[in-house]
Amino acid sequence: MIQEPAFKTPQKPEQPVISRVGVIGAGVMGSGVAQNLAQHGFQVVLIDHFEKALQGARQSMQQNLRFQKMMGKTGWETTLDWDLIRFSGQLEDVQHCDFIIENVTENWEIKKPIFEKLGEICPQHTIFAANTSAISITRIASVTGRADRVVGIHFMNPVPQKSMVELIRGYHTSQATLDTTADFLNRFGKKHVLVKDAPGFISNRVLMLTINEAIFLVHEGTSNPTDIDLVFKNCFGHSMGPLETADLIGLDTILHSLEVLLDAYQDPKFRPCPLLKQMVDAGLHGRKTGEGFFRHQ
Numbered sequence: 001m002i003q004e005p006a007f008k009t010p011q012k013p014e015q016p017v018i019s020r021v022g023v024i025g026a027g028v029m030g031s032g033v034a035q036n037l038a039q040h041g042f043q044v045v046l047i048d049h050f051e052k053a054l055q056g057a058r059q060s061m062q063q064n065l066r067f068q069k070m071m072g073k074t075g076w077e078t079t080l081d082w083d084l085i086r087f088s089g090q091l092e093d094v095q096h097c098d099f100i101i102e103n104v105t106e107n108w109e110i111k112k113p114i115f116e117k118l119g120e121i122c123p124q125h126t127i128f129a130a131n132t133s134a135i136s137i138t139r140i141a142s143v144t145g146r147a148d149r150v151v152g153i154h155f156m157n158p159v160p161q162k163s164m165v166e167l168i169r170g171y172h173t174s175q176a177t178l179d180t181t182a183d184f185l186n187r188f189g190k191k192h193v194l195v196k197d198a199p200g201f202i203s204n205r206v207l208m209l210t211i212n213e214a215i216f217l218v219h220e221g222t223s224n225p226t227d228i229d230l231v232f233k234n235c236f237g238h239s240m241g242p243l244e245t246a247d248l249i250g251l252d253t254i255l256h257s258l259e260v261l262l263d264a265y266q267d268p269k270f271r272p273c274p275l276l277k278q279m280v281d282a283g284l285h286g287r288k289t290g291e292g293f294f295r296h297q
């Protein structure tokens with residue numbers, strides 16, 4: 001009797017196990033990403049070219065831990081093994097990481113040389129993730145020499161407390177890269193929605209317009225920040241209004257994001273309100289500088 005050939009069930013290609021993660025940019029987002037990763041047992045190399053930003057990241061992590069305790073949390077949210085995080089000013093220190101998450105200023109001229117350099121110094125298997133608010137992932141991937149291994153992860157702020165991210169597939173992003181990234185996100189408690197690559201993705205395409213329009217209401221004297229936010233909180237059930245949200249994100253980041261959206265879509269609906277520009281020039285960047293539309297301790 002002729003024996004049927006023994007076909008093997010096709011196996012999913014083995015995915016690299018991610019244990020060391022490079023986090024570039026130690027501002028609002030990078031510090032949250034680094035903290036959240038370490039709280040889930042990953043080794044992290046956190047990079048910033050400003051020593052002051054690295055110190056600030058340490059402080060904001062301590063603050064976040066204290067705040068979680070104050071809120072009555074008792075689990076992973078309140079502890080951090082500091083030995084898992086290495087703070088560094090040298091981009092080269094991420095070269096042995098399995099996965100890299102970039103969180104530098106929302107400006108193509110700043111992000112571009114970082115991705116070019118990462119493409120040169122990192123092994124070919126390393127996946128690069130851009131945590132950008134609006135910049136095209138396909139554009140970022142184009143300078144790395146590994147467009148199939150570049151993905152967008154749009155984290156929400158504050159990162160340790162937000163369990164949902166947007167996962168963005170660039171034009172050349174491979175299915176294997178998406179699978180590895182989804183698995184990695186899962187390991188530190190993040191659910192995702194998959195989004196095609198279009199500037200602003202889902203959240204910022206809508207949110208930046210809302211925030212900008214709310215700023216126009218203040219600029220034109222139609223209302224004030226407290227009342228505008230009250231409408232969103234009390235009438236629509238939002239936990240924060242658009243101007244409190246703007247202060248949390250950072251007004252400089254809002255301005256950069258609107259500029260990226262305006263440039264990408266060439267649609268005047270994204271033109272930044274003059275008041276936003278003036279506040280950024282005046283150093284009123286929101287929570288991170290202590291004052292924006294509201295004062296912060």
Ligand SMILES: NC(=O)c1ccc[n+]([C@@H]2O[C@H](COP(=O)([O-])OP(=O)(O)OC[C@H]3O[C@@H](n4cnc5c(N)ncnc54)[C@H](O)[C@@H]3O)[C@@H](O)[C@H]2O)c1
Binds near residue numbers: 104107154249288
């Ligand atoms: N703030 C938010 O709520 C939010 C949410 C999602 C995504 N993002 C995106 O995340 C990214 C970072 O935003 P953020 O709010 O953390 O900004 P931020 O201004 O708080 O931090 C940016 C950090 O990048 C560092 N940096 C700049 N150039 C660098 C370089 N060449 N090498 C190393 N470090 C460098 C700066 O020193 C700074 O510490 C942006 O692309 C932003 O659009 C922000």
